[in-house]
Amino acid sequence: MDILTPKGFLFSAVEAAIKKPGRKDLALIYSEQEAVMAGMFTTSKVKAAPVRLGMQRLRKGKGQAIVINSGNANACTGDQGMKDAKEMTELVANGLGISPQMVNVCSTGVIGTPMPMERVRQKSPLLVDEKGKATVHDLAAAIMTTDTFPKLMSRTIDVRGKEVTITAACKGAGMICPNMATMLCFIMTDARIEATALKAALKEAVMKSFNRITVDGDMSTNDTVLAMANGMAGNTLITERSQAFKSFTQALAEITYELGKMIVRDGEGATKVVDVEVKGAKTEKDAHKAAMTISNSLLVKTAIYGNDSNWGRIMGALGRAGISMKEEKVEISINGVKTVSKGLATGRDEEANEAMKTTEVKLIVDLHLGKGSAKVLTCDLTEEYIKINAEYRT
Amino acid sequence: MDILTPKGFLFSAVEAAIKKPGRKDLALIYSEQEAVMAGMFTTSKVKAAPVRLGMQRLRKGKGQAIVINSGNANACTGDQGMKDAKEMTELVANGLGISPQMVNVCSTGVIGTPMPMERVRQKSPLLVDEKGKATVHDLAAAIMTTDTFPKLMSRTIDVRGKEVTITAACKGAGMICPNMATMLCFIMTDARIEATALKAALKEAVMKSFNRITVDGDMSTNDTVLAMANGMAGNTLITERSQAFKSFTQALAEITYELGKMIVRDGEGATKVVDVEVKGAKTEKDAHKAAMTISNSLLVKTAIYGNDSNWGRIMGALGRAGISMKEEKVEISINGVKTVSKGLATGRDEEANEAMKTTEVKLIVDLHLGKGSAKVLTCDLTEEYIKINAEYRT
Numbered sequence: 001m002d003i004l005t006p007k008g009f010l011f012s013a014v015e016a017a018i019k020k021p022g023r024k025d026l027a028l029i030y031s032e033q034e035a036v037m038a039g040m041f042t043t044s045k046v047k048a049a050p051v052r053l054g055m056q057r058l059r060k061g062k063g064q065a066i067v068i069n070s071g072n073a074n075a076c077t078g079d080q081g082m083k084d085a086k087e088m089t090e091l092v093a094n095g096l097g098i099s100p101q102m103v104n105v106c107s108t109g110v111i112g113t114p115m116p117m118e119r120v121r122q123k124s125p126l127l128v129d130e131k132g133k134a135t136v137h138d139l140a141a142a143i144m145t146t147d148t149f150p151k152l153m154s155r156t157i158d159v160r161g162k163e164v165t166i167t168a169a170c171k172g173a174g175m176i177c178p179n180m181a182t183m184l185c186f187i188m189t190d191a192r193i194e195a196t197a198l199k200a201a202l203k204e205a206v207m208k209s210f211n212r213i214t215v216d217g218d219m220s221t222n223d224t225v226l227a228m229a230n231g232m233a234g235n236t237l238i239t240e241r242s243q244a245f246k247s248f249t250q251a252l253a254e255i256t257y258e259l260g261k262m263i264v265r266d267g268e269g270a271t272k273v274v275d276v277e278v279k280g281a282k283t284e285k286d287a288h289k290a291a292m293t294i295s296n297s298l299l300v301k302t303a304i305y306g307n308d309s310n311w312g313r314i315m316g317a318l319g320r321a322g323i324s325m326k327e328e329k330v331e332i333s334i335n336g337v338k339t340v341s342k343g344l345a346t347g348r349d350e351e352a353n354e355a356m357k358t359t360e361v362k363l364i365v366d367l368h369l370g371k372g373s374a375k376v377l378t379c380d381l382t383e384e385y386i387k388i389n390a391e392y393r394t
Numbered sequence: 395m396d397i398l399t400p401k402g403f404l405f406s407a408v409e410a411a412i413k414k415p416g417r418k419d420l421a422l423i424y425s426e427q428e429a430v431m432a433g434m435f436t437t438s439k440v441k442a443a444p445v446r447l448g449m450q451r452l453r454k455g456k457g458q459a460i461v462i463n464s465g466n467a468n469a470c471t472g473d474q475g476m477k478d479a480k481e482m483t484e485l486v487a488n489g490l491g492i493s494p495q496m497v498n499v500c501s502t503g504v505i506g507t508p509m510p511m512e513r514v515r516q517k518s519p520l521l522v523d524e525k526g527k528a529t530v531h532d533l534a535a536a537i538m539t540t541d542t543f544p545k546l547m548s549r550t551i552d553v554r555g556k557e558v559t560i561t562a563a564c565k566g567a568g569m570i571c572p573n574m575a576t577m578l579c580f581i582m583t584d585a586r587i588e589a590t591a592l593k594a595a596l597k598e599a600v601m602k603s604f605n606r607i608t609v610d611g612d613m614s615t616n617d618t619v620l621a622m623a624n625g626m627a628g629n630t631l632i633t634e635r636s637q638a639f640k641s642f643t644q645a646l647a648e649i650t651y652e653l654g655k656m657i658v659r660d661g662e663g664a665t666k667v668v669d670v671e672v673k674g675a676k677t678e679k680d681a682h683k684a685a686m687t688i689s690n691s692l693l694v695k696t697a698i699y700g701n702d703s704n705w706g707r708i709m710g711a712l713g714r715a716g717i718s719m720k721e722e723k724v725e726i727s728i729n730g731v732k733t734v735s736k737g738l739a740t741g742r743d744e745e746a747n748e749a750m751k752t753t754e755v756k757l758i759v760d761l762h763l764g765k766g767s768a769k770v771l772t773c774d775l776t777e778e779y780i781k782i783n784a785e786y787r788t
Contacts, residue, residue: 042713043714044710044713044714045712045713045714045715045717045719045721046709046710046712046713046719046721047713073706075706075709076706076709076721076734076737076738076739077738078722078736078737078738110706111706111709111710112705112706112709112734112738112739113739220710221706221709221710221713298692298779298783299783302779302780302783302784303783303784305780305784306783306784306785308784311506312467312469312470312504312505312506312615315440315469315470315505315506315615316438316440316505316614316615318439318440319436319438319439319440319441319615320437320438320439321439323439325439325440327439327440327470328472340470340506342472343470343472344470344471344472344506345470345506345507381780382780382784383777383780383781385692385696385780386696386699386775386776386777386779386780387777389692389693389696389697389700390696390697390699390700390702390776391700
């Protein structure tokens, strides 16, 4: 699919050798016009300096540039880390001739190592000078760490005759390696939209996408999603009450869902994408809890890797999920083969094992208690995952 | 260490070919005198029939026999499962000439398959006839499933001049394979003790041992700990207020802790036992939550396997544990090497990596916030675990 670039967004990427030389690791997103901005951040209590700074700056709901580095997370770096994050925004702001308040910074990489500010200082003028020389593809490549492929997605919508473009670049290989695999996502759009509407749309999109994927239940200190809307499409202003708000939110949700799927597919060592759907739960919260518990169960994930429709492991996960359930009402199907009905085996395990021999597995659990439902995307767990993560630093 | 047998306990074990022929898979514990009994069971909402039956029968706090089978969990087996569990106790009770109410049943093995009752009926008379022919070692061997070694422990205490023996036989390879690796533990003692005191002692011992071990966070539908005290040591009655209650509880806690350690050491594919201690937490609950989150983090477990003192992963786990914490107060040490002080790297990672090259790893996290502390035992996560669990049924 062709990736479009929304009007007025310029990119650059340079090599600052933040962890080591050999690749572009410092990138810039710049909007020619001031943009409304919204963001969502990791809920971890251990937040990297750029995350804490971003949460402050996003309060006013506007901005014009984002500087991003890979190779160093600037996390667990104390007061110096916060000074460095601020300085990174100042260096770019000075070059661009805008206020540092209009610049955000995102970092991903090793935890606990001070930022090599000397090299960042050296390279920031070049980063600013080269704005417009890089494409959105270059941007997606520069922010990769353990990712095996760049992650981009775009959509256009029509707002009363004006074409609006939404494009997002994302990095993350399933939050399965938090020293390097923070999830960062940058959403750029030329839509004219109210800050509150952008915030609401972003929240809904993230809830239905990034908050519904899990590889190993670990969460990074740096996870960040930022959205910038510069209004250069010239459309009628989108507000929460306008008709276009729905289609905007829908497009945004589709983009983030597709990117989330790419992250799961890129999960280290993964051989299958697993779509876990729990329905018939007493509440939506219960459904989400159950889907998450199944998705994070090592036993379920290893069984899926082994093409083993081991529904006893799914029942086990449901039992300890802390939800309302009645064993005798549970129904489970795997890739369309019903293995459990009314809590009892249907005797179709062999058939299900065969149906699982594919790269996409769809697990449906129906609790037959109420109307709560939820979907979670995850992947299987393989020896390769262990290998990568046991040998990451050694 | 020599394993003692408390007075008045007789054992037998026969081959009933419950899953397949070739080993003894049906065992009996019989006390010559009626015993006071206490039990603790899985908190999973999916409880096997024997668990539900046991919870009912334990209400009166007494019993005289336990029949145990491996090869079939009698879980997710509906009404028939409950009928079968009851019949298993009746078969033994009739042979022994006691009330079925005085018999408990425990099962472990495959989920969702009806019990092969014909073979159980055939073999139950032999099981009763042979009581006294097997040793406690035979018992421990008969209840093994994926265990690689039998798990037994005993202690004696002196109660006003009378020697009291406590012995426990246990099975479990870390709850890492719930179709086969239920944790079952049978505690037998000749102590004279009040039922309420036995219950209190058991609860405390389990809280400090089996409830503090985790291999993969999964929990079985069949987990059961049963304690029988037949009073045949002839000691002064132990009550919750008597001096001997403390030493009895202490001995019981030591036994269950050692057995818990054996389960972790027997965790499938494990190469290291990991002792996670969190102290300085605001509350004990916070400490336990933090220790559990660290212990169940795939990233921490794989790093430990790789001798990698990757404290960023520990900080990451703390951040998402849902506890009170201040990053800038955290202190972490690994096998005596302090890697984090006041939330910042000490630069001693290499030294810590070296110190981890052993089969026992001691992780200490000090949150420096309060007096809450907790310990959890776990093991590392290896390719072998994936292999075993992906290939279990296929």
